[in-house]
Amino acid sequence: MLEEKKLSSLMKKNFSCEHDPLSRLEEFKRELKYTEITDYQINSFAQYSGRGAPKKDAEPVGYKYTITANIEICEAKLEEAKLKLGIFILSTNDINNTPDMHKLLSLYKSQQRVEREFRFLKDPSFMTSSFFVEKPSRIEALLFLMAAALMIYAGLEHQIRTTLKENKKTVTNSVKKQTDNPTLKWLFLKFTKIKCLIVDKTTVYIKGID
Numbered sequence: 001m002l003e004e005k006k007l008s009s010l011m012k013k014n015f016s017c018e019h020d021p022l023s024r025l026e027e028f029k030r031e032l033k034y035t036e037i038t039d040y041q042i043n044s045f046a047q048y049s050g051r052g053a054p055k056k057d058a059e060p061v062g063y064k065y066t067i068t069a070n071i072e073i074c075e076a077k078l079e080e081a082k083l084k085l086g087i088f089i090l091s092t093n094d095i096n097n098t099p100d101m102h103k104l105l106s107l108y109k110s111q112q113r114v115e116r117e118f119r120f121l122k123d124p125s126f127m128t129s130s131f132f133v134e135k136p137s138r139i140e141a142l143l144f145l146m147a148a149a150l151m152i153y154a155g156l157e158h159q160i161r162t163t164l165k166e167n168k169k170t171v172t173n174s175v176k177k178q179t180d181n182p183t184l185k186w187l188f189l190k191f192t193k194i195k196c197l198i199v200d201k202t203t204v205y206i207k208g209i210d
Contacts, residue, residue: 003035007071014064018042021067034077040069157184 010028015021021042029037046060054060090104133139161181164170170178174186193208 003032004071006031007037007069011067011069014066016062016064018044018063018065021065025067025069032071032074032077034074034081035071036074036077038070038072040067042067153184160184160187 006028010024013021013024015024025037025040043066044063045066047062047064048054048058049061090101090108092104133142164180164182168180170180171182171187171190173179173182195207197205197207199205
């Protein structure tokens, strides 16, 4: 836990004034989110001039102070955080056909899939940046083609994944592991490795399939 490490580092420090460790501990308490300091103790030790062990009648030239404390999970803070994280508001302007709460939540979560698919359009391999158009009609045409390409891409990817799951088959992904949920882009890259050799117009050799 990060807060435990910070407290451990604080307890290793030496302070010149007795009030300094208390002041620093109060600052540390304000940084705590889900934990609390249960008890603490200020320790002092004398400092002597010279090296080595001091003589029996030697007078200390000063004192240093350290702090010892315990940190624990604060259940009250934790419950309060859970309540805040567990409450959110979903609203819609569709007053004529408002779905129930479960359907609305499902629609809200599904937008992440849509946003993830649109990220495909920004991929350098799609080469969108290579087109430069100014006329509104051409911009609309380009957007139509991009949307159509995305629809075909998503549909084909869904079909491949569904077929793999139905037949309990897998393919090798980019990290050399088997998966039944590949991306279409990765499959296209795998197809680029396939070579076909036709001999005498009758015999066909195919290489590069793994």
